[in-house]
Amino acid sequence: MIGRLNHVAIAVPDLAAAAAQYENTLGAQVNPPQDEPDHGVTVVFIELPNTKIELLYPLGENSPIQGFLDKNPSGGIHHMCFEVEDILAARDKLKAEGARVLGTGEPKIGAHGKPVLFLHPKDFNGCLIELEQV
Numbered sequence: 001m002i003g004r005l006n007h008v009a010i011a012v013p014d015l016a017a018a019a020a021q022y023e024n025t026l027g028a029q030v031n032p033p034q035d036e037p038d039h040g041v042t043v044v045f046i047e048l049p050n051t052k053i054e055l056l057y058p059l060g061e062n063s064p065i066q067g068f069l070d071k072n073p074s075g076g077i078h079h080m081c082f083e084v085e086d087i088l089a090a091r092d093k094l095k096a097e098g099a100r101v102l103g104t105g106e107p108k109i110g111a112h113g114k115p116v117l118f119l120h121p122k123d124f125n126g127c128l129i130e131l132e133q134v
């Protein structure tokens with residue numbers, strides 16, 4: 001069911017500093033920040049040859065990553081995103097097997113303009129998983 005690793009997301013306390021570090025210190029191709037108000041984050045995507053890094057910074061009062069940053073003030077790996085061909089079929093299979101799908105259970109449009117869903121970290125060995133339909 002899950003396919004390619006689309007991105008690994010890192011929540012950061014300083015988005016500009018983290019982006020500059022990937023661009024200047026690590027020599028990566030860094031895209032400009034994009035606000036995602038529907039998700040409560042500002043993101044910066046870093047293109048790698050085999051996947052992407054998604055830098056995350058809270059946007060607005062109710063960001064879902066604020067709690068994570070409060071607990072991890074230096075930042076940390078926040079989630080992994082896997083690609084799926086049919087996000088509704090994936091969701092229904094996962095729910096049937098007892099996994100918790102976060103939010104309303106209906107996909108939202110993510111940063112790449114594709115439907116995304118999130119699975120509770122406690123059901124996947126402490127790893128927050130995002131699914132993106134490609």
Ligand SMILES: CC[C@H](C(=O)O)C(=O)SCCNC(=O)CCNC(=O)[C@H](O)C(C)(C)COP(=O)(O)OP(=O)(O)OC[C@H]1O[C@@H](n2cnc3c(N)ncnc32)[C@H](O)[C@@H]1OP(=O)(O)O
Pocket residue numbers: 009036039041043054056064065067068077078079081102103109110111112116118120121122126127128130
């Ligand atoms: C523009 C979209 C973009 C894209 O790629 O397209 C994105 O990726 S948007 C990314 C931001 N959106 C989300 O993360 C949505 C899904 N996340 C959530 O709903 C919450 O973050 C949630 C429910 C995972 C955690 O919320 P919160 O931290 O407020 O709840 P708790 O403090 O009760 O945490 C419960 C429990 O889980 C542990 N936790 C929290 N976040 C993570 C994490 N990222 N990875 C692993 N574990 C996590 C937290 O420590 C608590 O554990 P406990 O042992 O009970 O302390």
Ligand SMILES: [Co+2]
Pocket residue numbers: 007009054079081130
């Ligand atoms: Co993501």
